[in-house]
Amino acid sequence: DFVFSFKGRYNLSNLHEACVDKYLRYGPIVREEFQWRKPVVHLYRPKDFEDVFRMQGKMPMRPISEFVKHYRLSNPDKYDSPGLANSVGEEWLRLKTLLMPVLLNDEKLNYLHGSVNDICDDFTELLRSVRCRKTFVVNDLQDVVYRLALEAIYMMSLDCRLDCLKVDLRPDTPAFAMIYSVKLLFEAFQELYYGLPLWKFFKTPSYKKLDKAESIMYDAASRRIEEAIERIRHEDGEKRDRELSVLQTLIECKDISDKEIKASVIDFISGGIFTVTNAFTFLLYHLSRNQDVQEKLYREVSDIAKDSVITKETLDKLRYLKACVKESFRLTPTIPTITRILSEDIILSGYHIPAGTPLFCNFVVPSKLAENYPEPERFLPDRWLTRDRCNSRFTMMPFGNGKRICIGRKFAEMEMYTALAKLIYNFKLESTGQVVKCKQAFIVVPSEPVSIIFKDRHNV
Numbered sequence: 001d002f003v004f005s006f007k008g009r010y011n012l013s014n015l016h017e018a019c020v021d022k023y024l025r026y027g028p029i030v031r032e033e034f035q036w037r038k039p040v041v042h043l044y045r046p047k048d049f050e051d052v053f054r055m056q057g058k059m060p061m062r063p064i065s066e067f068v069k070h071y072r073l074s075n076p077d078k079y080d081s082p083g084l085a086n087s088v089g090e091e092w093l094r095l096k097t098l099l100m101p102v103l104l105n106d107e108k109l110n111y112l113h114g115s116v117n118d119i120c121d122d123f124t125e126l127l128r129s130v131r132c133r134k135t136f137v138v139n140d141l142q143d144v145v146y147r148l149a150l151e152a153i154y155m156m157s158l159d160c161r162l163d164c165l166k167v168d169l170r171p172d173t174p175a176f177a178m179i180y181s182v183k184l185l186f187e188a189f190q191e192l193y194y195g196l197p198l199w200k201f202f203k204t205p206s207y208k209k210l211d212k213a214e215s216i217m218y219d220a221a222s223r224r225i226e227e228a229i230e231r232i233r234h235e236d237g238e239k240r241d242r243e244l245s246v247l248q249t250l251i252e253c254k255d256i257s258d259k260e261i262k263a264s265v266i267d268f269i270s271g272g273i274f275t276v277t278n279a280f281t282f283l284l285y286h287l288s289r290n291q292d293v294q295e296k297l298y299r300e301v302s303d304i305a306k307d308s309v310i311t312k313e314t315l316d317k318l319r320y321l322k323a324c325v326k327e328s329f330r331l332t333p334t335i336p337t338i339t340r341i342l343s344e345d346i347i348l349s350g351y352h353i354p355a356g357t358p359l360f361c362n363f364v365v366p367s368k369l370a371e372n373y374p375e376p377e378r379f380l381p382d383r384w385l386t387r388d389r390c391n392s393r394f395t396m397m398p399f400g401n402g403k404r405i406c407i408g409r410k411f412a413e414m415e416m417y418t419a420l421a422k423l424i425y426n427f428k429l430e431s432t433g434q435v436v437k438c439k440q441a442f443i444v445v446p447s448e449p450v451s452i453i454f455k456d457r458h459n460v
Contacts, residue, residue: 013439015194016336019044019362029349040358041348044365046372048348049394052340052359053401059093060404061341063358067192067199071210072263078218083263084407085271095264096407098253099246103407109414110312115155117310120419122165123148124426129167131454137432140449141284145277146179152415153272153408157265158228159245177220182273185213189442221266229258268408275334276412278445279398283328283420285436286379288429288452293381297324298428298457301421310418318421323381325416329398331379334443336364338400366395427454 019042022030028045043049064086072079072086081087084095126147131138138144147164154162164175191206192199199207225247232248246268250261287294300320338361346353353359368376372395373383399406406412423429430453437447 013441015440016364016438016444019336019360019364020368023362023365029351034358038358040360041353042360042362043348044362045349046366046394049361049363049397051346051348052342052361053394055342055344055346056340056402056404057343058403059089060402061088061343062339062404063341064088065189065193066197067207067210070200071207071214078259079263080257080259081263083260083267085267092404098250098256099264099407103246103411106410109410112156112411113310113312113414113418115161116152116415116418119148119151119155119161119165120310120415120422122151123419124422126165126167127423127427127454128456136453136455137451138454139451141452142277142281142446142450143179145280146182146273147175148419149273149276149280149415150175150178150269153269153276153411156411157246157268158224159232159247160228162224174220174224177216178269179273181213181216181220182270184209185217185270186274186442188213190440193442217266217270218262221269222262225262225265229261272408272412275443276415278443279329279334280416280419281446281450282332282334282436283325283416284423284429284452285446285450286328286331287324287424288431290379291430293324293379294424294429297321297381298424301425305421305425310421314421315414315417318417319385320381321417321420321424323384325413325420326384326396327379327381330367330373330396331377332438332444333363333367333396333398334445335398335400336440336444337362338397363396423454426457428457429454 022032022042023044028043029048030042030044032040032042034040043052064082069082069086072082081091084092084099087095123144126144127138130144147169151162151164154160154164162175164173164179169176188206188210192210195206198204203211228247229251232245232251247261247265250256250264287297297320300318304317305314340359340361341357342353342355342359344355346355348359366372370376394401399409399412432451432453434451436450438444439447
């Protein structure tokens with residue numbers, strides 16, 4: 001059975017826990033009034049998730065971040081559109097169609113894998129350099145993983161390295177500014193998305209935080225993007241065909257402005273940094289606390305990936321490694337909720353839901369129910385290697401589902417798989433005894449900086 005103790009009022013940092021409390025109090029479907037009595041419906045049953053996603057249509061609708069749209073359209077000197085993440089309808093479909101050739105094309109991703117290998121090797125050396133010489137502890141692991149995520153997403157977006165995996169990352173560098181701004185941005189998102197929309201009437205502290213984060217991010221990325229645009233436009237056609245990056249994909253399209261290109265690339269970089277960093281940190285934390293799992297994973301990696309050389313063919317064979325990633329997503333889902341707005345009425349759990357009602361599909365609850373996953377509080381990757389691993393594929397969807405699935409999913413998975421394989425081959429991860437809880441910062445993140453012991457497995 002599901003066991004959970006909920007204390008205190010709901011607040012912005014424990015909304016993922018609040019949804020569990022609502023399920024225990026009211027059942028699998030809950031109507032709630034949100035932001036000045038607007039009705040929303042919370043769903044906790046995978047069958048209802050499935051029904052919602054099967055009806056989402058060709059251009060799925062979700063509530064956009066109105067504050068981001070307002071900010072960007074209020075700054076026409078920088079932006080002339082709200083960007084892919086904040087677009088809907090035909091505009092969203094147009095931008096997604098532009099990016100699909102590189103982000104969902106296996107051939108292009110295979111080309112990028114060589115660079116991802118190099119980045120993960122540099123990340124391994126960075127961990128050796130920043131850990132304590134006596135105890136081998138890496139304190140504030142998230143801070144180091146941010147640099148891995150930024151380097152990888154930057155390379156994929158602009159087809160060049162940012163060099164943020166050097167030991168000394170100075171505060172005056174674009175990489176430092178980008179990481180700082182992303183943290184600040186998601187803090188602002190959490191406050192603005194779930195709070196009262198007073199920013200529509202005056203610049204609230206949260207809106208000022210958004211303004212600051214967007215400004216720092218734009219300044220940090222803008223010049224680099226402009227340089228990359230200029231470089232790509234002067235390359236010969238043969239090289240452009242061979243080295244298709246996100247930026248070049250956008251440049252090749254005639255009906256998109258340079259401002260819109262910048263907005264799309266900045267959104268892609270910022271979104272990829274924050275989600276990958278926290279998901280990967282949770283994954284390493286779970287492995288450090290489960291030595292039997294880690295040793296089984298090490299045996300798989302050392303048998304298949306000789307000398308830590310990771311190829312596309314290698315990744316295809318690392319079944320247990322992928323199971324570890326899935327289990328981490330289940331136990332600590334960084335994306336706890338996906339929201340859809342349907343254009344037609346729907347019946348869910350016996351209730352009639354009018355069209356236009358925001359439907360929150362909350363994955364935290366079914367991911368931790370014993371009826372779906374025996375011993376749900378344990379980290380057991382083996383459960384993903386059996387045929388009866390779960391009664392519904394809609395129970396857990398870390399990248400979303402259907403037409404509006406995360407467009408960077410394949411690259412994010414490739415990055416995490418490659419980095420994990422290299423780290424497990426090179427290091428034995430051990431827990432410092434720290435127990436990490438979760439908090440919500442628009443997505444679910446560790447409640448505090450994570451510390452892990454990284455001991456060398458081989459002589460270096």
